[in-house]
Every structure is written in structure tokens, then in C-alpha cells.
Amino acid sequence: MAQMIADAVSQAGANFVDAIRTFLPRILTTFSIILAGWIIAVALRTLVRWMLGWLRFNTVCDRLGITPLLRAADLPAPDVLAAAVVFWLVWIGFLLSGVDVLGFTVLQGLVASFVLFIPRLLVALGIMLVGLLAGNFLWRATLLAAVNAHVSSPRVLAGAVRALILILAGAMALDQIAVARTIVLTAFAISFGAVMLGLAIAFGIGGGSVARRVLERQFPEKGSEPKPEEISHL
Amino acid sequence: MAQPSLLPDELVQELMAVGQVDVLVGIPTLNNAATIGSVVKAVHRGFARYFPRERTVLINSDGGSEDGTRAIVRDLSMDDADTLMLRHSLRTVHRISTPYHGVPGKGSALRQIFAAADLLQARAVAVLDPDVTTVTPEWIEALIRPVSAHACDFVSPVYVRHPLEGPLVSQLVRPLVRAAYGWQIAEPQAAEFGCSGRFAANCLEQDVWDTGLAQFGIDLWLTGAAVAGDYRCCQAVLGQRTFAPGASRPGISETFGQVVGSLFSCLERQAPSWLEREGSQPLPTVGPAPPPSPGESPPIDGERLLQSFGSDIRDLRSILETILTPETHAALNATAQIAPAELRFPDELWVATVYQFLAAHHAGVMRREHITQALLPLYLGRAGAFMLEHAGAAPASIDAALDELCREFERAKPYLVQRWARTQPR
Numbered sequence: 294m295a296q297m298i299a300d301a302v303s304q305a306g307a308n309f310v311d312a313i314r315t316f317l318p319r320i321l322t323t324f325s326i327i328l329a330g331w332i333i334a335v336a337l338r339t340l341v342r343w344m345l346g347w348l349r350f351n352t353v354c355d356r357l358g359i360t361p362l363l364r365a366a367d368l369p370a371p372d373v374l375a376a377a378v379v380f381w382l383v384w385i386g387f388l389l390s391g392v393d394v395l396g397f398t399v400l401q402g403l404v405a406s407f408v409l410f411i412p413r414l415l416v417a418l419g420i421m422l423v424g425l426l427a428g429n430f431l432w433r434a435t436l437l438a439a440v441n442a443h444v445s446s447p448r449v450l451a452g453a454v455r456a457l458i459l460i461l462a463g464a465m466a467l468d469q470i471a472v473a474r475t476i477v478l479t480a481f482a483i484s485f486g487a488v489m490l491g492l493a494i495a496f497g498i499g500g501g502s503v504a505r506r507v508l509e510r511q512f513p514e515k516g517s518e519p520k521p522e523e524i525s526h527l
Numbered sequence: 528m529a530q531p532s533l534l535p536d537e538l539v540q541e542l543m544a545v546g547q548v549d550v551l552v553g554i555p556t557l558n559n560a561a562t563i564g565s566v567v568k569a570v571h572r573g574f575a576r577y578f579p580r581e582r583t584v585l586i587n588s589d590g591g592s593e594d595g596t597r598a599i600v601r602d603l604s605m606d607d608a609d610t611l612m613l614r615h616s617l618r619t620v621h622r623i624s625t626p627y628h629g630v631p632g633k634g635s636a637l638r639q640i641f642a643a644a645d646l647l648q649a650r651a652v653a654v655l656d657p658d659v660t661t662v663t664p665e666w667i668e669a670l671i672r673p674v675s676a677h678a679c680d681f682v683s684p685v686y687v688r689h690p691l692e693g694p695l696v697s698q699l700v701r702p703l704v705r706a707a708y709g710w711q712i713a714e715p716q717a718a719e720f721g722c723s724g725r726f727a728a729n730c731l732e733q734d735v736w737d738t739g740l741a742q743f744g745i746d747l748w749l750t751g752a753a754v755a756g757d758y759r760c761c762q763a764v765l766g767q768r769t770f771a772p773g774a775s776r777p778g779i780s781e782t783f784g785q786v787v788g789s790l791f792s793c794l795e796r797q798a799p800s801w802l803e804r805e806g807s808q809p810l811p812t813v814g815p816a817p818p819p820s821p822g823e824s825p826p827i828d829g830e831r832l833l834q835s836f837g838s839d840i841r842d843l844r845s846i847l848e849t850i851l852t853p854e855t856h857a858a859l860n861a862t863a864q865i866a867p868a869e870l871r872f873p874d875e876l877w878v879a880t881v882y883q884f885l886a887a888h889h890a891g892v893m894r895r896e897h898i899t900q901a902l903l904p905l906y907l908g909r910a911g912a913f914m915l916e917h918a919g920a921a922p923a924s925i926d927a928a929l930d931e932l933c934r935e936f937e938r939a940k941p942y943l944v945q946r947w948a949r950t951q952p953r
Contacts, residue, residue, distance in 0.1 A: 430894070437897055
């Protein structure tokens, strides 16, 4: 009996040593991959920041109005953010490759899925970037046009234009990375429809006089006296 | 030599029939049927009265009028008095109306007129605005005589008007052009001008004709090219300039964008020729001296211009922060707090604002149209404050205040040059 127990313990010990002998190199490989990945990711982050600095990326983002938006969202400077995206994409890639070496069945295929996910993520980021650019450009154009046309509450109008574009871009980006696709689309359709209906009702009921003034200014009656601001400034 | 494509075959045939000329008057038109007749008559009377021995031609370059403008120019018959006068002319009366092709706008029409002048080897060219109802034969003499008799290359007009009229010219265009180019030009943005054949031919060689500047700012560009280049320039008094009642003119928003955008673009293109200049000198006036300004002030309500100044400054805060220095922005905010009736917009603040906008336009801190649009509410504030401050004042004292503003622009020019050098266009 005692011999049997001793044999079982000895066998278990041998199995454990065998398992460690088999698994230790994998663990070491995993750690090596993760460490190498971290070093490469850090190097790439530094390289990307240097290149973006050389290309005056922050100045371009300032001009396009991206920096104030990032600041308002408590996010870092554009070059830091872009370098961070590169760092995390590279390091997560290495991290998953390292984990894949361990050979856990449940984690099998994770790397392949991640690799397939990267293009969609990049497209989604591109959509958000274009949305930010278009939103900011149209915000400024709307604000200036509304101020110069003496439309009341120009900041609200311009902000609404930017919000609509950012919501549209956000919904498209989330749809691209397939995050809660049905919920996002339904929520977007409901909010967009509600905003448009609200605007139509508000303008139709509350803004009748404003609409009349706008139309009268746009299509003045022939022979009407020019208003002081319509007199030639040249 | 003129580019052949600028002159259609039919036009070349008509020009060949005219032959070499001494004086060419060009009128660019687009739907000006209401006023073009009186302008054409004034031109022919001017030819007959003041240039009876010279070979003359009137060329109307039309942008596609649909109201019969070209037919009026072609078929206009002179009344008895005119016929009698034209009989005394020693030369045949030539009048051509032709459509122009290319980018719509005054630039294409002027290009065609200049090309025709080049082909006909015209010694003197004058261009008129077809919308003006007060054109007289004397205008033709005033614009042509300095070229033909005094060897001037460019004749800029002087209008007789109250100093509070045309605030965009007096508050912004005139002082900025004077400080930049170093010449005191009364009307840098005038639609009428006279020039020599040499000037017209040299202008044809420039690369401006296919740009937006030719479409909306060719008048400013021509003035800038004349005073920045090696040309003899002068001024000539034309008289009062009035438009037909009900004539459709663009609103202030559109006008301001076109004029200020063109002015800033001209300064950008011609920077090497003005950055080094200091001070200014008067442009010589050929012919009679300008009469005193009329006493009646124009019906511009200063308080109305100022109405939304405060709220506009608040609404545009984030845009103005990008363009202006913190000190200028703070000073504008402080000014905007004052009630319209009490508001005073100091010259120094206005000059600093304009120069910082010009530097921002040069640097391209944002889309350039947005920069000029953002300046409009500030201009309305400045113009309104000036109107209120000088309402009821004698024209001479207003003229003095406007001259002082021009001097302030000149004094602050080193600041502009410094900011200009610090920024690189994007």
C-alpha cells in the first residue's frame, strides 16, 4: 500500500518535472516575446513621435482644430495620442503572440482574430479622424456664417452641426468594428430622427417669424428701401 | 504678344478692321442693360470732345448677359446733339461688343480688353464700371489724358464723396494699402482706371488671370501691381460716383470677403516689393484738384452697425483666440463691454487687429476664407464706432481723423513686418 502511494507520488513528481521541463521554455519564450514586443513598441512609439514632430503634425492638428477637441476630451496632444495608438497595437500584437506560444486551447486563434481586427480598427480610427476634421470645419464655417448673418444663438447652431457629424462618425466607426452593431444603429436612427423632428417642429412652430425674416432678406421686394447695413461699404 | 485664344476669330476680324488705335476704352459687363446706354454715350462724347484727332475704340467685353446688354451697346444710336458732335470728330467711331470666355468674372473681361489693346497697340486704355450712372465725358479725359500727355502708366480715380462714405475703403483698404505700398491712394479698390498700353501688356504676362484673385479682386491687384512695380502712377479726379437705384449689389458679407480676401492675397503675392518700404508719399494728382467733400453725410447708422458687436465677439471667442494675441483679444473684449452709444474703438487697437489678422492669413492658421469672415464683425464694430464718434462733424475734421488712422497704420508697420517674418505660410 505504502509502496503504491510512494510510486504514485514519485510518478506525479516525475510528471510535474516533465511538465515543467516542457512548459518552462514556452513560458520563457512567452516572456521573451512580450519583453521584445514591449521594447519594439516603445522604440516605435519614440520613432513615431519623432517623425510626427518632424512633420509638424501638432501644428497641422492645431490648424485643423483637432487639438482643442482632444484637450476638451482630456486627451493628450495629437502626436502623443498617435504614438500611443501605435505602441498599444504593436504591444498587444506581441502579447497575444506570446500567449499563443503557451498553447492554451481557449486562447488559440486569438492572434489571428486580432490581426483580422486591426484593419477594421484602423478604418474606424480613420472614420473618426475624418469626422473630427469635417465636424470642426463645419462648426467654424457655420459659426462664422451664422454670426455674419446675425442669426440668433450661433454657437448653439454650430455646436449642433458638429455634434451631429461626430455622432454620425462615431456610429459609423462603431459599426465598422462591429461593437453592438444593432444597438448602435438603432440608437443612432432614433437620436438622429428625434433631433430632426425636434428641429422641424421648433422651426415650424417657434421660428415662423425667423423664417419669414430670413426669406424676406433673401428675396427682397423690388423697390423696397435699402436698410442701413445694405448700403455700400465701398 | 496677346494669346490667340483670348481673342475669338470674329473679334480678331473686327479688331483688324479697326486697325491701330491711340485710345481704347473697355467696359466689362454682365446684365447692365439699365445703365450701359448712358455709359456708352458718355464714352463717345468723351472721344469726340477731348480726343477728336486720336484713333479710338470702345470695346465691351460681356460675361453672358441675358438682358440685351450687348444689343444695346451694338445698336445704340446717338441723339441729335451727339450726332452733331461726332461729325466734328476726325476719326471713325468704332464700337465692339464681344463675349469673353473662361472663368466668369471681371478678370476675364479685363484680360480680353488688355489683349485687344495689345493687338491694336493702344497707347492709352481706360476701363469703366457699367453700373455707374454719373459717368461723364470728362471721366474719359481724366483717365486718358495723364497717360497720353503726361506719360503716366496707371491712373487711379479720386471720387468726390463724403469722408464717412465707403467705410470699408476708409477704415481698412486705403490705410492698409498706404502703409504697405508707401503710396497715398484715395481709391485702391476702384473699378475705373486708366493705364498705358505698356502696363496692360505687362499685366497680361502675369500669372494672376486664372486665379480667384482675377475673379474677385482684379481691381486691387492692378493697383498693387502698378504701385509695387516700376510704373509712373498718378490720380485723377472723376467726380461723384452713383449707382442706379435698385441695382443689385452683393451684401456686406460677400463684399467684405471678396475685398479683404483679395487685399490680403495681393499683399501675400506682392510681399517682396512692400515689406521693406517705410512711410508714404502722396500720389500726384493730374488735372484739377479734388473739390471739397460734400457736406451731406451718407445714411449709415453707426449704432446699427454696432448692435451685435459685443455678442459677436463672445460668439467668436475660440476663433479669435487662434488669430489674435491675448492682449489684443482682451482689449477687444473690454471694448465690447461698453454700451454702443459710448463705445470707442481706438485706432491702435484697430491697427493691431488688422495686422494680426493679416499675419494669421499669411501663416494660414486656419482656412483663409474663415479668417476674413472672422474680421467682418470687428470691422462693423470699428466702422460703427467711427460713425458714431464723427456723426455731425465737419468733413475736414473727419478727413483729419482718417489721415491720422493711416498714419497709425504706417507707424505700426514694423510690428506687421516683424510678425510677417516670424510666421511661415503653411
